[in-house]
Amino acid sequence: MSAEPMLTSDVIGLTKVAPFSRRGFMTASAAVTAGYTLAAGPVRADVITTNTDGLTTGEAKIKVADGEMPGYFARPTGVANPSVILVAMEIFGLHEYIKDVTRRLAKLGALAIAPDYYYRRGVDLTKITDIPALLPIVNAKPDAELLSDLDSTVAWAKAQGGDTGRLGIIGFCRGGRSVWEYSAHSGELKAGVAFYGPPVDPANPLWPKSPTQLAPEMKAPVLGLYGEADTGIPVATVEALKAALIEAKKTAEFKIYPGAPHGFHADYRASYRKEAAEDAWNLMQGWFKKYKVLG
Numbered sequence: 001m002s003a004e005p006m007l008t009s010d011v012i013g014l015t016k017v018a019p020f021s022r023r024g025f026m027t028a029s030a031a032v033t034a035g036y037t038l039a040a041g042p043v044r045a046d047v048i049t050t051n052t053d054g055l056t057t058g059e060a061k062i063k064v065a066d067g068e069m070p071g072y073f074a075r076p077t078g079v080a081n082p083s084v085i086l087v088a089m090e091i092f093g094l095h096e097y098i099k100d101v102t103r104r105l106a107k108l109g110a111l112a113i114a115p116d117y118y119y120r121r122g123v124d125l126t127k128i129t130d131i132p133a134l135l136p137i138v139n140a141k142p143d144a145e146l147l148s149d150l151d152s153t154v155a156w157a158k159a160q161g162g163d164t165g166r167l168g169i170i171g172f173c174r175g176g177r178s179v180w181e182y183s184a185h186s187g188e189l190k191a192g193v194a195f196y197g198p199p200v201d202p203a204n205p206l207w208p209k210s211p212t213q214l215a216p217e218m219k220a221p222v223l224g225l226y227g228e229a230d231t232g233i234p235v236a237t238v239e240a241l242k243a244a245l246i247e248a249k250k251t252a253e254f255k256i257y258p259g260a261p262h263g264f265h266a267d268y269r270a271s272y273r274k275e276a277a278e279d280a281w282n283l284m285q286g287w288f289k290k291y292k293v294l295g
Contacts, residue, residue, distance in 0.1 A: 006139050009198040010173040011091070011131060013232030013262025014040065014271075025270075035096035036268050038129045047096075047268045050103040057103065062115055062156040064149055071115040071153065072099050073160075074106035083293050084162040086153055087114035088171030088178035090266075091138045093125025097268045098172075105170070108285065108294055111162040117141070117149040138174065142206040146178060147185045154188065164188060168293035170284065171197060172265060180211030180222060189220040191291035193284045195265050196226050198233055199241035212237070215244035221251035223287040225280045227260030227273075255283060 024045050026034065031043035052074070060071035072094055075082055085105050089098045094116040105112035118125055121137050128134050150169070158164045169192045171179040176197020183192040201210040226238050235256060245252045257264060257280070263271035265280055288294040 006135060006202055006204065008139070008174070008202055009200065009232040009237075010177070010196070010262065011135065011232065013196065013227075013230045014173065015131060016231040035099070035126070037092035037095040037126045039092055039125075039131050039134055040090075040263075040266070040269055042270065043268050044270070044272065048100060050100050050107065052103065055103060055106045057106070060113060060115075060156060062149075062152055064152045066120075069115055069117060069149060069152065070094070070119055071113055071156075072102055073111065073113040073157075074099075074102040075111040075160075075162075076106055076109055079109065081161060081163040082109060082111040083166035083168065083295070084154065084157040084164050085110045085112045085288070085293065086150060086157075086167075086169040086182075087112055088150075088169060088175030088182075089114055089116075090173040090175055091125070091131075091134055093118065093128075095126040097266060101170070101172075104281075110168075110294065111157055111160065113153055113157055115149055115153040117146060139204065140206065143181060143208060147182060150178070150182050151186070154186075166190060166293050168192065168288050168291070171195065173197070173263065176224075177201075177211060180214065180218075183220045183222050184209075184211075184214040184217040185219070187219055190293050191288055192220055192222040193287055194222055194224050195280065196230060196233060196262050197224070199237045212241045212244050215241065215250060216248040218245065218248070218250040218252070221253075221287075221291060223283060224252060224254040225265075225283065226254065226256045227262055227264050227276070228256050228258045229260055230262040232262055253287075255280070 025042040102112035176194035179192040179194035257276040264273040
């Protein structure tokens with residue numbers, strides 16, 4: 001009998017969203033055509049779409065320790081030395097929502113790059129249709145490899161003319177955890193913004209320390225954005241992370257949105273909450289401006 005997949009707090013939050021009507025959602029075939037993942041559930045018909053006017057966008061090939069990692073980038077056209085923002089994706093792969101976020105960041109003046117750091121398994125995560133099939137792949141990603149991949153992405157951005165002296169990272173769900181982990185790792189990072197990144201991990205030898213355990217090691221200020229109604233990330237665990245950072249005298253701020261579920265920024269999912277998402281996006285911009293990532 002095979003073992004049950006390890007359910008992390010971000011996955012629990014994804015799978016326990018309040019009931020919703022199927023009206024106002026794309027058909028599965030339309031969602032696939034538009035480039036969205038199906039594993040996260042039905043895709044909203046009124047997703048946010050960001051055009052490429054004034055931008056240069058495309059596929060990236062990032063040299064990593066054991067080969068070449070794919071990615072997607074967007075940057076303002078004609079800007080010689082834009083700041084650099086890493087985009088750490090959810091567990092669903094490099095699908096259209098993550099690409100759109102990179103374009104939104106490029107519209108703000110950054111070279112935004114989303115590395116596809118699960119590529120080594122040779123499976124397109126965006127084509128997997130259920131979460132249990134994803135978990136063995138994403139849960140097998142060692143933190144050491146993740147951090148090395150993000151370092152390689154920074155090196156790629158620098159080689160493309162990005163100003164890594166103004167380096168930021170933003171991430172969602174599992175990518176929010178990546179923000180906390182990378183903020184404890186990188187001495188180059190100027191600021192991070194974590195959207196509902198789990199503060200505590202299940203036991204996994206590939207993940208030596210959770211974000212809360214890493215509090216004393218944080219090297220960059222982080223803004224944590226969480227939903228009060230997140231069924232996978234109890235507010236108490238967010239408060240414990242906040243307390244650990246205060247005790248370690250590290251710079252961080254948090255906002256917890258009343259009634260917002262996990263994935264409240266994900267405008268393609270039923271979990272989307274417009275008011276919270278827009279406020280969080282504005283806070284992100286202010287945070288990156290404060291720490292000179294954005295002009």
